[in-house]
Amino acid sequence: xxxxxxxxxxxxxxxxxxxxxxxxxxxxxxxxxxxxxxxxxxxxxxxxxxxxxxxxxxxxxxxxxxxxxxxxxxxxxxxxxxxxxxxxxxxxxxxxxxxxxxxxxxxxxxxxxxxxxxxxxxxxxxxxxxxxxxxxxxxxxxxxxxxxxxxxxxxxxxxxxxxxxxxxxxxxxxxxxxxxxxxxxxxxxxxxxxxxxxxxxxxxxxxxxxxxxxxxxxxxxxxxxxxxxxxxxxxxxxxxxxxxxxxxxxxxxxxxxxxxxxxxxxxxxxxxxxxxxxxxxxxxxxxxxxxxxxxxxxxxxxxxxxxxxxxxxxxxxxxxxxxxxxxxxxxxxxxxxxxxxxxxxxxxxxxxxxxxxxxxxxxxxxxxxxxxxxxxxxxxxxxxxxxxxxx
Amino acid sequence: xxxxxxxxxxxxxxxxxxxxxxxxxxxxxxxxxxxxxxxxxxxxxxxxxxxxxxxxxxxxxxxxxxxxxxxxxxxxxxxxxxxxxxxxxxxxxxxxxxxxxxxxxxxxxxxxxxxxxxxxxxxxxxxxxxxxxxxxxxxxxxxxxxxxxxxxxxxxxxxxxxxxxxxxxxxxxxxxxxxxxxxxxxxxxxxxxxxxxxxxxxxxxxxxxxxxxxxxxxxxxxxxxxxxxxxxxxxxxxxxxxxxxxxxxxxxxxxxxxxxxxxxxxxxxxxxxxxxxxxxxxxxxxxxxxxxxxxxxxxxxxxxxxxxxxxxxxxxxxxxxxxxxxxxxxxxxxxxxxxxxxxxxxxxxxxxxxxxxxxxxxxxxxxxxxxxxxxxxxxxxxxxxxxxxxx
Numbered sequence: 001x002x003x004x005x006x007x008x009x010x011x012x013x014x015x016x017x018x019x020x021x022x023x024x025x026x027x028x029x030x031x032x033x034x035x036x037x038x039x040x041x042x043x044x045x046x047x048x049x050x051x052x053x054x055x056x057x058x059x060x061x062x063x064x065x066x067x068x069x070x071x072x073x074x075x076x077x078x079x080x081x082x083x084x085x086x087x088x089x090x091x092x093x094x095x096x097x098x099x100x101x102x103x104x105x106x107x108x109x110x111x112x113x114x115x116x117x118x119x120x121x122x123x124x125x126x127x128x129x130x131x132x133x134x135x136x137x138x139x140x141x142x143x144x145x146x147x148x149x150x151x152x153x154x155x156x157x158x159x160x161x162x163x164x165x166x167x168x169x170x171x172x173x174x175x176x177x178x179x180x181x182x183x184x185x186x187x188x189x190x191x192x193x194x195x196x197x198x199x200x201x202x203x204x205x206x207x208x209x210x211x212x213x214x215x216x217x218x219x220x221x222x223x224x225x226x227x228x229x230x231x232x233x234x235x236x237x238x239x240x241x242x243x244x245x246x247x248x249x250x251x252x253x254x255x256x257x258x259x260x261x262x263x264x265x266x267x268x269x270x271x272x273x274x275x276x277x278x279x280x281x282x283x284x285x286x287x288x289x290x291x292x293x294x295x296x297x298x299x300x301x302x303x304x305x306x307x308x309x310x311x312x313x314x315x316x317x318x319x320x321x322x323x324x325x326x327x328x329x330x331x332x333x334x335x336x337x338x339x340x341x342x343x344x345x346x347x348x349x350x351x352x353x354x355x356x357x358x359x360x361x362x363x364x365x366x367x368x369x370x371x372x373x374x375x376x377x378x379x380x381x382x383x384x385x386x387x388x389x390x391x
Numbered sequence: 392x393x394x395x396x397x398x399x400x401x402x403x404x405x406x407x408x409x410x411x412x413x414x415x416x417x418x419x420x421x422x423x424x425x426x427x428x429x430x431x432x433x434x435x436x437x438x439x440x441x442x443x444x445x446x447x448x449x450x451x452x453x454x455x456x457x458x459x460x461x462x463x464x465x466x467x468x469x470x471x472x473x474x475x476x477x478x479x480x481x482x483x484x485x486x487x488x489x490x491x492x493x494x495x496x497x498x499x500x501x502x503x504x505x506x507x508x509x510x511x512x513x514x515x516x517x518x519x520x521x522x523x524x525x526x527x528x529x530x531x532x533x534x535x536x537x538x539x540x541x542x543x544x545x546x547x548x549x550x551x552x553x554x555x556x557x558x559x560x561x562x563x564x565x566x567x568x569x570x571x572x573x574x575x576x577x578x579x580x581x582x583x584x585x586x587x588x589x590x591x592x593x594x595x596x597x598x599x600x601x602x603x604x605x606x607x608x609x610x611x612x613x614x615x616x617x618x619x620x621x622x623x624x625x626x627x628x629x630x631x632x633x634x635x636x637x638x639x640x641x642x643x644x645x646x647x648x649x650x651x652x653x654x655x656x657x658x659x660x661x662x663x664x665x666x667x668x669x670x671x672x673x674x675x676x677x678x679x680x681x682x683x684x685x686x687x688x689x690x691x692x693x694x695x696x697x698x699x700x701x702x703x704x705x706x707x708x709x710x711x712x713x714x715x716x717x718x719x720x721x722x723x724x725x726x727x728x729x730x731x732x733x734x735x736x737x738x739x740x741x742x743x744x745x746x747x748x749x750x751x752x753x754x755x756x757x758x759x760x761x762x763x764x765x766x767x768x769x770x771x772x773x774x775x776x777x778x779x780x781x782x
Binding site: 001002003004005006007008009010011012013014015016018208209211212215216218219220222223226227239242243246247250255258259 | 392393394395396397398399400401402403404405406407409599600602603606607609610611613614617618630633634637638641646649650
């Protein structure tokens with residue numbers, strides 16, 4: 001187990017009707033805010049009206065910034081920064097999923113910064129200050145509601161890059177699982193893959209003596225595996241949604257990273273898929289992760305056996321660990337397929353003409369290696385993308 | 392699953408040599424502090440010297456308040472409050488275990504309060520302000536290093552009572568598992584029982600649909616069960632200590648209470664034991680908890696079967712759930728005995744002449760009921776204490 005610092009000050013307000021507390025929570029910080037959201041879905045479901053009513057009740061003024069898209073764009077971030085500066089707004093409220101929250105976080109570090117906000121994402125420049133951010137989560141997936149990270153796509157070249165900083169932990173996040181019941185099934189499924197990926201990125205580690213976090217991660221995977229099919233089948237099942245939504249947050253609040261080194265190669269590889277093809281991040285992960293596993297499992301067969309047995313209830317073949325390990329990977333694929341996801345590039349409409357380009361971009365022309373469990377160069381990434389092809 | 396708010400802003404700094412960061416961390420808050428600790432053990436081990444060196448290096452002045460005892464006393468809290476007021480100290484550093492940290496928290500809420508600090512513990516008065524507290528933990532047990540609670544004993548009448556408030560989350564807690572290696576084995580064992588009790592108090596609930604937190608608690612119990620015997624046998628095993636120490640914190644940081652109602656009757660009953668007989672809190676819990684289980688298990692046999700199977704690897708007798716449940720309770724007793732704890736009142740030197748008095752005190756003369764899993768009146772508590780007698 002490694003030395004670590006764990007600090008996560010986000011206040012989580014969880015449960016039925018909790019969105020009606022948003023005005024009160026915001027008012028602790030500001031009376032004049034930027035209100036960021038995506039498209040019309042929050043208006044159709046009535047969530048927008050409830051948020052506005054709660055803000056008005058607490059005399060919070062707001063300027064709206066709608067239009068956040070999946071794989072959120074740098075241009076909208078810049079627009080948000082300008083609005084905040086022009087109107088002296090000093091708090092960002094995000095109502096939506098990971099893209100909306102990541103946009104809010106980017107605006108939050110961009111406003112007090114003299115340079116270009118993209119510096120934080122592209123140049124290893126660390127933010128020194130940030131406006132406070134609050135969130136109302138609509139879909140369990142990205143975990144951004146209590147994470148210290150933000151991922152933004154720069155349309156000039158379609159680079160998708162991330163930043164991490166303690167400064168961008170949301171001050172509060174409101175989670176009402178009931179709100180999730182109106183999400184289209186394919187978005188739910190992609191969100192589930194994202195949650196699983198956050199858990200697996202942390203799980204596959206070379207750090208020794210990590211029983212506690214191993215088991216905590218396995219527990220959360222099992223809970224996700226048990227409840228995801230329920231919400232897909234029965235979107236009005238509040239109890240299943242509540243298990244899934246809280247799992248999504250816990251998966252990514254960094255408790256499960258304590259004392260261990262995560263991998264994150266699959267995330268980096270996927271960013272090239274969604275950056276270039278604009279597929280949903282979770283849908284991309286459902287394709288990349290099994291391919292990554294098939295490429296690296298021999299590096300630590302025992303860990304893949306543990307994954308198969310403890311997470312997927314695979315009956316261990318004590319004389320053939322490789323068979324057991326591969327059975328676990330197969331179970332993961334079957335799970336993704338069972339909730340409506342594809343596990344091959346072709347399922348995302350991606351042909352093989354740009355695989356090398358993606359491998360090149362992901363590794364900065366073979367200048368950086370990806371991952372920690374196994375360090376991957378450009379050729380490795382290319383091989384993984386080939387493994388992600390059907391047949 | 393119930394609605395909940397989860398907020399835990401304590402910064403955890405974990406690992407080898409981390410105590411040398413204490414000066415730097417304290418200096419973010421204050422340059423003139425109260426330094427609370429217990430007896431001579433931190434001097435014998437050299438920890439005291441390292442703390443003092445780190446404080447001096449960061450130009451932090453301090454006044455010492457040594458002398459914290461297990462089941463920490465109100466009189467010392469009052470002394471600490473007076474020292475802080477007389478010398479304008481505005482930060483409390485606790486170096487020790489739960490008793491030292493709870494003393495620091497009590498001083499922290501006492502200093503800015505006009506009335507008597509015991510009001511918070513005895514009269515349902517909520518603290519409105521608190522000095523910041525930081526800790527260097529020496530023994531995994533109480534979980535006070537990242538909890539919102541403090542338990543103090545009033546020597547006038549030997550009442551042991553607790554308070555909970557967001558204001559008393561430590562600002563930081565430093566955990567170096569290496570420091571724990573010099574603790575006497577009986578203290579270690581009592582600490583382990585306390586950790587298990589924190590997990591079990593949360594586990595035994597009537598709240599439905601709590602799979603995630605059920606599994607997270609089970610994971611932590613399994614980790615404690617696997618590593619406690621190792622540190623008892625081999626106190627220099629850093630990796631085992633690190634698993635146990637981090638488990639002790641995670642067990643009590645309230646993540647595992649999210650969306651569910653805990654029980655806490657065993658804690659309340661035990662407080663009368665350690666209040667009157669001054670036994671170690673954990674040693675008392677090892678006696679009370681199995682007796683409580685034997686008294687209540689029929690209330691939700693399924694939960695006790697799950698506990699037996701998932702935590703203790705009991706092979707389920709599908710035709711006799713009661714046998715499976717009782718086997719789980721027996722495994723818990725065997726575990727406590729294996730690490731050197733007694734599971735009967737006689738093992739603590741407690742005879743049966745004051746059982747009724749304790750039942751009476753614990754229930755405020757039958758004016759309050761204890762617990763949530765099963766609500767216990769004075770007679771129930773008396774019956775549980777009788778069950779805690781040998782044979």
